[in-house]
Amino acid sequence: MCCLGCLAAAEFIQQHGMGDFYQYRGEQLPQGAVSEQFSKHSSWQYYDQPEVQAMYQKLNEEHSSIRIYVQGMYCNSCSWLIDRSLSQLPGVGQIQLNPAAHQLQVNWQPEQIKLSEILGTIASLGYQPRPLQITESSVEQREVENRQSLKRLAVAGFGMMQVMTYAIAVYWGDYQGIDASMRQFMQLISMLVATVVVFYAGRPFFKHAYYDLKNLHLGMDVPVALAVGGAYAASVWQLLIGEETAGVYFDSAVMFVFFLSLGRFLEMRARYSAASSADALRQLLPPLVQVSRRGELLTIAPEQVQRGDELDVLIGDIVPCDGRVLSGEAWLDESLLTGEAQAVARETGDHVTSGTQLKYGNLRLVATRDWEQSTVASIRQLLSNAQSYRPQRIHLADRLARYFIAALLLLTMLVGTVWYFIAPDQVFHIVLAMLIASCPCAFSLATPAVLTVASHFLSRHGVLISNADACEALLEVDHWCFDKTGTLSTAELAIQKVDIFTQLSEQECLSMIGSIEQHSDHVLASAFSQSGSYEATEVEVAHGRGVSARLDGAPYCIGGLNWVAQQCGITQLPALQQESSVVALGAPSSLLAIVYLSDRLRADATTTLEALHDQGRQISLLSGDRSAVVSRFADGLPVDHCLGDQLPEHKMQYLQSLQHQGHSVAMVGDGVNDAPVLGQADVSIAMASGSQISQSHADIILLGERLQGVLTALRVSTRARQIIRQNLGWAMAYNLTVLPLAALGMLEPWMAAIGMSLSSLLVVLNARRLNHLKL
């Protein structure tokens, strides 16, 4: 069962007597399951209050509409299940699901059904619905942009086909003989179509050119707008006022607009290819919390939590606010702050931070800060800062294009002036031919075409590119920073060393520990996955401390050294080499063994680091873990700098100082705490197994737990850069040969247009050669 959806689908089908379809397997559910208390419809009534709903829903004449982020919706089974269940509710209209973005949009009739019932239905399926505020839907903006460019592309495409048909009729007519009136008619029709294409599909070019000129910046769009606008205006002028009807270039103008729109569209698709979530950080928190405020029990959104509110946190819950423990004791996963997966104990009087997950036990908290000052909110602040400080990248093509365009415009003006003195009637004709011939179309396609092919190629090899620029930037990186836990190591623990204080063999000790640990759900227990050969009886679990049990009748206990010593009455304790991740095995009045655990190094970590090192890159290891642990971990790895005890701020400062020294830095991380650091790096790479938020700030995402994807990305980027250079070289060479011809008046504008299209085609075909790269 891949996810909740499949599981629920299986159960749904089983309930209807069709269980034969599935061999039910009780595998672990992915995280994101909604806690029991919120699967009832009544708990979602918070979202029924009109003032709350106004923040989330869009009102229409006929229906209300809302976007919901559904945590746990991974695949088509999920979307199918949600779709089926919602559409059976009365008053629910159109449902649009987007499993890739984990979002759905639903329209409903407020008179017939309440929002809380819709949310409750999703929750009762086991998903965690989270209504998105109207202001948060950046996805929507993206959708609008995508639709808009599709429409423009369609108009340009259809228009181009029409105008080319008429143009061929006219060209053929010139060769074979054509009625003057028919010719005029064809051109008038062409003008009609071209008007639509130029002013509808070509609008973005004019708009950008206008802004470019206003900001005194010479972008690609300036000559584009000049060429399109010039060709169009000249043709209209020639057709309506001019006497000779030769200089009509609607075909060139329209073809130009189409090819450029296509290039821009491909570029946009590459940019949006990987899904990034709207506000991933807020998605960490539960959608609803139950608090008691001045004795009154309220169900509210976590953003509404105020200082002094009291609340209970149960196993598996995320702590929604910063607070102090009133009662209870528990183990918390603080990976948000430290990045380290090992749980920490918290008792009465201790402080807890928002975004941490409760692993065992339960707590009653009092909130010590309002939402705005909470840790989660401040990490978000840190993130947005990091992104605004990030060094700006300038495309190679952009840099070249700026000079090229400036030179081009000057040259065109110069040639125009010269021709003005030689033959004034030829000026327009020649200037136009020059602008079209030198059109940076192949130029502007050269990079995006290659990057699109590269990101497709990489996604087939387990590397997702969410920011196409990353391919170019990756090659300039001379300093690689890696996070430890979850990135270089897997989150699971492995046995590092066993100290034996008895005659028993190591094997026997581990077997005994394994037999007892089977009964514990502690994180450390997972290291002893191989089951022991003993039968454990009278098992007593002391949460967060250890387990005592009888093996073949004899009493033993395992757990932290101090606890075991206390239980077994041991007075002399050996000095520990490390404090955490230690499991001791004790029998009454004797210590039998101490097992040291550590993170398991990823299988391909060493080869990846060595390959990077061999290429002359510096490698830093940044970890929130204690320095001693980190430096022991780095033993035997080709790491140049190794830093422990690093909070997100420290990591960011480290990266900043490297960047100040002129290094280009790549950061590879996985956790929530890495997100600001990823935002700071020149190239950010996240593990797909890590948190949503780090992925949404990453340029590159490595799928399938494979660090080697880094090397693949480097190989492909190197090749991509080669091809981009070839393309730019070709576009440059083409333009430089054609320009003098156009300047000398030897090139008709239509010839220039065909040449331009062929040159663009060549660029696109050349980009496809990347697919033949052997890895």
Added chain:
Amino acid sequence: MSIVYLLIPLSLVLTAAAIAAFFWAVRSGQFDDMNTPSLKILHEEPVSDVDGEIAKNKTDQVGS
């Protein structure tokens, strides 16, 4: 050849119709998600089966 004066405007009307159809398709969200709908067909069969089952259950209840 004068038929061309009629046919070409007609072709323009057809083009306009095609563009209008495309715009409608874009506006109704048919191009928003280009990946998952192709897989959706795999899920249709169990749906109809379950529906059939539900319908049967309902008729059973009505019958009893």
